[in-house]
Amino acid sequence: MASNGELRDALPDALTGLLARVVRPGRYVGGEFNQRRKPEARPRIVLSYPDVYEIGIANPGLQIIYSGLNDGTSAVAERAYCPWPDMAAQMRAARQVLWTLETYAPVRDADLWGFTLQHELTYTNVLEMLDLAGVPLHAAERGPTDPIVLGGGPCSANPLPMARFFDAFFIGEAEDRLAEIVAALGAPARAQRLDRLAEVPGMWIPHTAGSSARRQVYMGFSESRPVTEPLVPLLEAVHDRAVIEIMRGCTAACRFCQAGSWYRPLRERPVETLVESALAALRSTGCDEVSLLSLSSCDYSGIERLVSGIRAAAPTARVSLPSLRVDSAAVVLSRLGDSQRGGVTLAPEAGSQALRDTINKQVTEAAFDDAVTAVARAGFSSLKLYYMIGLPEETDADVTAIITMVAAALRQVRETARGRLRVGVSVSSFVPKPQTAFEREPFVGEAVISRRQRMLRESLPREVKLSLHDVRASTVEATLATGDETLGETIEAAWRQGARFDSWTEGFDLRLWQAAAAGTGVELGGAPSHATDRLPWRIIDGRVEPAYLEDERRRSLKGEITPDCRHGTCPACGVCRDDIVMDLAGQR
């Protein structure tokens, strides 16, 4: 048995004292499977997802950068997540600065601190983390020993609201720029490192007049392997399975979808690579389920060969798809076999055909019926239907159509389900996002959303579990998504008032945002003044042509469908040119 000496913790005493006083102390100690430790390596980079550990550890983007830096460069990447308020209070009382989960060393001693910004309601957590780390909030106030604070992720489609807090933003996919970023950090002084970082393609430096940047596309995606040795937490995270990214981008062209625009063009990995990677990921994670990740996994060209290949090589492992496209779900589910466990999500997004045409969601009622029947027969235990309300051109009749559609689905489930199948309906509020066809659309407002939520609450069948997004949080999200650099003051004011964890029901407090908005002259949820002018985020070239987005908006008003470009009709969005092209490697 281990000697007593071996049983002593490697954790510093200062931290163990804090851990005894907080809920879920496992959030703050690391120790994950597949953790990389390179304590002597330089430069030292810290990666952060600005939310609580259980959410952040499941983010695939951070896993890609973490393994890419540690396994593919001379740098060391460590991690920190946003401490929950109980720990933040303990840290402030003990004057303990934020530490990394690999070496328990201060985050502020890093050369570079990278944040992935996945959605706007994590913005105040960035400020919280900077403050807890002892790093000045404003880029302009940082000195030679402070880390360079770098932003990335889909929110960099409009980085302006957070510009004052970041030294730089990387726009797009960073996989094949990591070596250049690491090389830039080799410069002897911080100012020189920042200058050299500014030369890396895709880097936007907010504090340089006239700076602009073009979204970077990783065209080595199809030839690369997915992460097969991801971090696996000791404590339960939001997703408890191995994940392999099979495809990046989406050709469905839904007009509200930022990811659909931001990750173009579509790139697939070959089936053989993915089968091998799935097996490697199952081995390295110890999971018994592998999830095939992409924006729309049913659309992957080789989905049937992939699923059957994994099933043949790992018969006891479960294969899951994170979201099913309604029009192909029936076929794919039949390939997944019987006795599926867990839940499945279908996203018709809108209740009426007319509104689905407006948003370019190419789902017919017949395809939806087929998909529901396939789910019921496959043996899943729950079916979640995902809708949005507050969409452009939406009327109350479209909301009534959701109710009718759900009721019909419920009848169908009762008739065909093999066992007990719970039906849930999740309804979010449409928030216009930059770099989409609806980027100039207004947020419809709290009053309209609340009324339509009430319609759903009162009229959906009782046995359906309904979950509605907090419209007040959506109001803040809409304000932040389409704001400009002046919003930084509002974000900071909200954080100073106490705003944290704004995407959490227990964390969000509208009064803090109202006070911050009033103090900085901002109308929450109001139409931005630039809605009809040049959009401030045009400094970021997302590669999708603004003229295409405008045209898509016009087509939406007429209910015109834009076909899936995978099938040959190019809508001329502007992304595919030179060496940037669609790669359907799954067909090979």
Place this chain on the structure above:
Amino acid sequence: MSWWLVWFSRRGPARYVSHLDTARALQRTVRRAGVVPALTQGMRPRARISVVLPLPVGVAAREELMVMEVDDESTALTPLQMLPALRAAGAGGLRVEALRGVAERPRPVAREATYRCRMAAAASERMAAAVAEIEASAEVLVERHSPKGSKTLDLKQYLIDLHCSPVDGGVEVEFVLRLTADGTMRPTEVVGVLAQRAGVETVVDDLERLQVRFEGLPDDSQEYRQDI
């Protein structure tokens, strides 16, 4: 199929996760090692792996016991290869210490657990007096509060042994608790009583389960130990 007793230790980051998280991490360790657990029957098969005695969050442990059934046909490891493979597959301070193959499904029952804790800045004379006071008492009543309500337990019903000794910067307390079908005292409750009686702050620097005494362990077995 074969049944195995697996002893493991828990320290470092792993001591800060719950019993369920520990059990899940051990299942991962087993699968990562290339050991294929047998599965239960039914619609939702689960690995036949169970940790015998739950470990509270924050408590380190030296020799805990897990029982698992292995699918021998699917496991390409000999018994001698299993131990190093399991050790290499662990993470975060979870470490498999020893294995024992047994002929039939073991049904161990935990009877006693020995704990040790270090209490920082605790005055050793006051702590020694608190220990003596508890030993001399006929009963030591402890209130336990939970969302379901409150109940009163007598520490003396469960306390088999208790002593303390001074160490650098504090006091080390060691105690043995009786584990019954109706439950037991939590180690943190014992420490709380001591701290209260000694008039010191109750924050524990280091709480560790040193040993658990089990009944029902078969002895017709082959034990595999290998120090790495």
